[in-house]
Amino acid sequence: MSRSGGPGMLLDYEDSLYLDRKAWGLNHETNPTCAFDLRPSSDIDLVRRYGGPVSHAALNPSHRTFRTPGIDGLVGFLLTHRCAVVLGDPMCPPAQRDELTAAFVKYCADNNWSVIYAVATGNMRNFVNKSGGGMLEFADLLIANPQHNLEAGSKGRHLRWNLNHTRRQGVTVREYQGSGSPDNELEAQAMAALASWRAGRKGFQMYLGSPRLFANRSGCRWFVAEYAGSVVGVLYMMQINCVGSRYLIDLVFSTPGAPRQTNELMVVSAFQALREEGEEAVCLGVGPKALLGEIQGFGALSSALARRFYKLSNKMVPQHGKTRFWEKFGIVHREPLYLIFQQPRVGIPEFHALLKTFNFSISDLFR
Template identity: 25%
Template sequence: MTDTAIALARPAATQADALAHADLARRVAWLKQYGSHPMSFSTMQPDMAYFELPGIGYIAYAQHWGMQFALGDPVCAPGQREEMLDRFLERFPRALFVQVGKAVVDHLHGRHGYYGTQFGSEAKIGLADWSLRGARKQIIRTAVNGARAQGIEIREGGFDHDVKRISEAWIRTRRCKNNEIRFLIRPMLIDYREGTRYFYAFNCKGAAVGFIFFDPIYKDGRLAGYVPNISRSSANFRQGLWYALMAHALDVFREEGVPYVDLGLVPLQTDGGVEPQESRLLRATMSVIRERMDFLYNFKGLEFAKSRFQGRIEKTYCCHRSAMPALAMTAMFRLTRII
């Protein structure tokens, strides 16, 4: 490239960088004001697209196989949520909505004829009265004591790029061995990390053997809680280390006055009743996947582990146009890299 060409290209690149920075700053401001959904921070992950209404907020979505998958509730004021959804559907009338709350379901079903089918559950732990007491928490107490007996030290630190080593080894032990799950779980390595917290477990030799990364949850411009989005452990310390890390982090957050921790999605964990707006066909299909396709993902193991903390269970939904969106669900599982 000639000197003249370089000189001409530089202003364009600088302008693009400035626009990207302005876009990020605008979304971050909305996130900190309205990011009360446990997936709100994950909307900042790479490869997401954004539908914005000036001065109101945004809906984050991913595209795969020509379909749009909106992630979580719109990041905007509750009173403007319906307008966001209506305008988004004007542009993408066949979009699917993944891991959304009941208010979104009710609007999409009542105004747009969407099905709103339970997709899983989330559990919130109020930290004001959090403790390790209770019979169902025995496994957590055992894990904490076991980690201590093995010389494990848990402490908070900054982001350490060496976690990739632990992560790659951990992924090889999982049912999804080839890739890190994305979309429903944000990637471990992301550019925007403001407000995230990192807790590490070290063995007696000072080597990191496990970690949990927490993402912030906001409400009305203030920190409302955290959600553990990334957790890994060495193959030599798999059993119980997650419990010990979580118990330590919960104690730290409680001392800081953090209101709650949302344990995040337990996929396909649903209650027994079928709500009027749900697709019975899709509910039945997801039940079969949960019961018979554990080789895809450790559905039951994750449900058991999170249930030990005895959080308050809240339903989460996916919203879809047809009673059996087989192609769309397959595309979503491909998008997430589960299959």
């Protein structure tokens, strides 16, 4: 475990599993003024309470977490090329967001690290304005209403026809109650399906991390597609508190051999379950834009280069296809998402840090 000399503390996730809270004077029974808890479960609680569509990356052992006394909050980040890349906004009460951000920025400055916020919301605009930094609008947070029955009426005819064809082929979807007593055989099949899906992807790839389907079960739900006696797809959903949504659909995948429309059948099944529970909003995650939107803080030349580079990268890795997939399910609300830089420039360290964060590799071209 590493510690800072300033007001903040930096914890590697695995180290925090073994933290002696009493040695730090952080036992609530003996120190009632303590404003936060360093047990791993508190990380999960903060993600569920204040996290956005990618904040659960803070639970990944490869990421670090930052806390500061007096704030019940957490900043999860990946340190690479002397850049601290934060996925999502700081997770804390909104009234303390600026204070936690300032403490984290100071900690990074003391270590000579630059700060990048990836997939940040407009709530981080204060940081940009105070630091003189730059921000690029590259995606939207997508919200749908599961109360809308997507198969109903004339508008749902095409989707209904496709899903009925998939059902007739023998695909079934059920919710797996994996938060109780685990079904080891089903989970092994799900992990094998995940490996098959990942191996079947070709060309350039960009993703924020390897899926961890059963690593953090608290607040998670799984909808499993089965075909010919085997698991061929999984929809992974987790509990959050984001733009009026209590759930985030974090991942939907099916194997290369699964019948067409298997992913759509899992989504409709999850929507049906949420509809029956009375949920009126579900977060569909990050929807990348086809072109960059708002740019703040960068000069005219830098802005033009950023737009051209993003357009080119979207041709190489068509991330906007994810947005088009979700648009089938009736997007009712969008919130802009940004890449935010502490300084309005993207040098070689920042560029390499982003490639590392999004797991982008030229070698993928030759897969």
